[in-house]
Amino acid sequence: MTAPTIPDANPPLHPETELVTGGRDSVAQKGFVNPPVVRGSTVLYPTADDIRAHRGEYQYGRHGTPTTRALQQALIALEGPNCAGVGLAPSGLAAISTTLLAVLAAGDHLLVCDSVYRPTRHLCDTLLKRFGVETTYYDPLIGGDIAKLFRPNTRAVFVEAPGSQSFEMADIPAIAAAAHARDLLVIDDNTWATPLYHRSLDFGVDLSIQAGTKYLGGHSDIMFGTIAANARAWPHVTDAIRALGVCAAPDDVFLALRGLRTLAVRLAHHQAAGLAMAKWLKARPEVQRVMHPALPDDPGHAIWKRDFSGASGLFSVVLQPTPDRAVDALLDTVRLFGMGYSWGGFESLIIPFDCTSYRTATQWTPGGPTLRIHIGLENIEDLKADLERGFAAFNAARA
Ligand SMILES: *Cc1c(COP(=O)(O)O)cnc(C)c1O
Numbered sequence: 269m270t271a272p273t274i275p276d277a278n279p280p281l282h283p284e285t286e287l288v289t290g291g292r293d294s295v296a297q298k299g300f301v302n303p304p305v306v307r308g309s310t311v312l313y314p315t316a317d318d319i320r321a322h323r324g325e326y327q328y329g330r331h332g333t334p335t336t337r338a339l340q341q342a343l344i345a346l347e348g349p350n351c352a353g354v355g356l357a358p359s360g361l362a363a364i365s366t367t368l369l370a371v372l373a374a375g376d377h378l379l380v381c382d383s384v385y386r387p388t389r390h391l392c393d394t395l396l397k398r399f400g401v402e403t404t405y406y407d408p409l410i411g412g413d414i415a416k417l418f419r420p421n422t423r424a425v426f427v428e429a430p431g432s433q434s435f436e437m438a439d440i441p442a443i444a445a446a447a448h449a450r451d452l453l454v455i456d457d458n459t460w461a462t463p464l465y466h467r468s469l470d471f472g473v474d475l476s477i478q479a480g481t482k483y484l485g486g487h488s489d490i491m492f493g494t495i496a497a498n499a500r501a502w503p504h505v506t507d508a509i510r511a512l513g514v515c516a517a518p519d520d521v522f523l524a525l526r527g528l529r530t531l532a533v534r535l536a537h538h539q540a541a542g543l544a545m546a547k548w549l550k551a552r553p554e555v556q557r558v559m560h561p562a563l564p565d566d567p568g569h570a571i572w573k574r575d576f577s578g579a580s581g582l583f584s585v586v587l588q589p590t591p592d593r594a595v596d597a598l599l600d601t602v603r604l605f606g607m608g609y610s611w612g613g614f615e616s617l618i619i620p621f622d623c624t625s626y627r628t629a630t631q632w633t634p635g636g637p638t639l640r641i642h643i644g645l646e647n648i649e650d651l652k653a654d655l656e657r658g659f660a661a662f663n664a665a666r667a
Contacts, residue, residue, distance in 0.1 A: 283346060283464055284532040290342030291525065296334070305522045306333035330515045339525040343463075343494055346528070347476065350469035352502035355495040355509050356516040356524075360459060360479020361387050363493025365395075367475050368426075370508030371453050371501070374400030376423040381408040381438055382629040383431020385457060389626065405629040408436040415446040422450070427473075428457040429466075429575075430568060433621050433640055434632065435559040435584060437568025440575060444472025453501060459483075459612075463496070464531055465539075465578035474501040482612025483580060486527040486534050489613075490520040534614075534645065538581030541651075542643040546583050548652060549641075554659050556636050557586040581643040582611050584621070586634040590666055595620060595637045597665035598658040604651055605658075611642035616651055618642075 281289065297303055309329040313319035326332060332340075336356055343354040357363035368391065372378060380392055382405045392403040406417055408431050425447045429438040444454045456473040458466055462483050468476035478484060480492030493516075497505045508514075516524075539562075546560040560583035561572035572579070587595065599607060605618040619640050623632040643651065 286345040287342070287464070287528055287532055290345040291338035291340070293338070303335050303338045303522070303525070305518045306335045307518045308333055330513060333518065335518055335521050335525070336516070339521050339528070342525060342528055343496065347463045347496040348467045348470055350498045351496050352499040353497055353505065355497070355505045355514070356521060357493035357495065357514050358516050358520070359491040360477070360481050360493040361391070362514060363477045363479070363495045364388050364457065365391055366508050366512060366514050367455055367477055367495050367505065368396060369512065370504040371424050371455070371475070372396065372401050375421055376401050377419050377421045378403045378424055378426065379414065379417055379422060380405055380426040381428055381431060382406060382627050383408045383434055383436050384426065384428050385432045386626060388426070388457065407630050408438045411439040411442040412446050414443050415449070418450055418452070422452055424453040424455055426455045426457070430460055430561050433584060433623050433638070435561060435568065437561050437571040439571055440468070440471045440473065448472065460580055460582060461576050461578070462531065462535065462580070464535055465580065466576045469496060469498055471575055474498050475505070480524050481610060483531060483535060483538075484524050484527050485612070486531065487523070487613055488610065488615065490523045492516060492520050492524050535578065535580060537645055538643060539579050541648045542581035542583060543579060544648055545641070545643050545651065549585050552659065554588055554662060555585050556588050557634075559584040559586070580612070582640070584638055584640045587637045587639065589636045590662070592637065594662045594665040595639070598662040601661035602654045602658040604646055604654040605641070614645045616642055616644040616646055
């Protein structure tokens with residue numbers, strides 16, 4: 269009888285398994301599965317020679333702890349083979365500002381998609397402008413024609429897909445190909461899909477940002493941000509993080525790592541329930557249009573299908589033309605849908621929005637009131653019944 273052959277190595281792991289195993293070192297943690305929440309500024313060096321040479325696995329609290337190291341290792345595995353490192357920031361917006369300050373200098377020109385998260389726009393129009401960086405906004409559907417907007421001093425292109433509030437799907441590979449032909453850096457705010465459903469760094473992006481506040485944390489209890497970079501961009505990120513003193517709070521780092529372990533099961537539910545609700549809403553007479561790239565007739569569907577492996581639970585709807593009081597009646601009647609900013613937690617949310625006042629490269633004319641909806645982990649029949657009551661109030665107020 270021949271002995272069974274046992275392969276030397278495991279095959280490459282699937283992302284769900286990476287989420288569970290990444291960054292774990294139970295031997296270093298005396299057997300415990302999870303790392304401790306390390307709170308620390310001072311790290312002691314054993315000898316004078318060590319401190320003179322800055323020799324040691326950890327050197328100072330701001331530069332990393334066993335807790336931040338565990339999360340970074342897990343995130344590097346998730347971001348894929350093109351990821352050279354992941355920087356941690358105290359909020360999603362801090363990850364964005366750190367990234368832009370890392371790659372831009374006075375006199376540079378920056379291209380930003382018109383459907384970008386609004387506070388990113390504020391950063392470009394105020395602080396970056398004051399520091400001598402000029403921003404041009406572009407139509408998110410521009411694709412390879414982005415090259416027409418390049419100037420001799422253009423340094424970077426910022427994309428976000430799908431766009432905040434209105435869910436336009438940018439063609440990231442086409443934009444990245446044009447940008448790389450000119451040696452520009454491509455930055456992507458990848459919060460909606462997370463690297464589980466869209467590994468930006470595989471699609472020509474150099475710097476991929478996540479507001480970890482959303483799905484990574486997953487429980488509406490942290491403010492957090494991540495900056496994943498390829499080998500070309502990573503040195504800029506580490507320099508900026510050091511220079512700016514960016515570091516995330518120990519509890520938030522721990523909770524982000526805890527959130528990461530269950531990201532795959534949570535997102536699978538957000539995706540299925542979000543899509544089911546989007547279809548249900550689309551069939552409602554009160555709804556004019558649903559903006560969700562995973563719907564087959566969405567204008568961005570082909571790009572979504574090509575570049576993304578899943579959808580999260582956030583989308584928007586355009587209602588039939590109605591006075592605000594009817595929309596307010598709906599919002600004030602629903603009970604399971606909370607009204608508040610952020611999303612990506614376990615709970616369903618609904619907010620009214622209006623991008624008309626601040627888009628500059630495109631015109632936003634939805635033709636009716638707009639609502640952004642996050643579908644949480646509640647039972648979907650309960651959510652439908654809640655919206656059913658909301659629509660009854662809406663129709664009563666409209667009559
Ligand atoms: C929420 C959000 C951010 C900002 O995250 P914070 O942690 O709230 O600073 C950035 N980008 C997108 C797309 C977001 O939705």
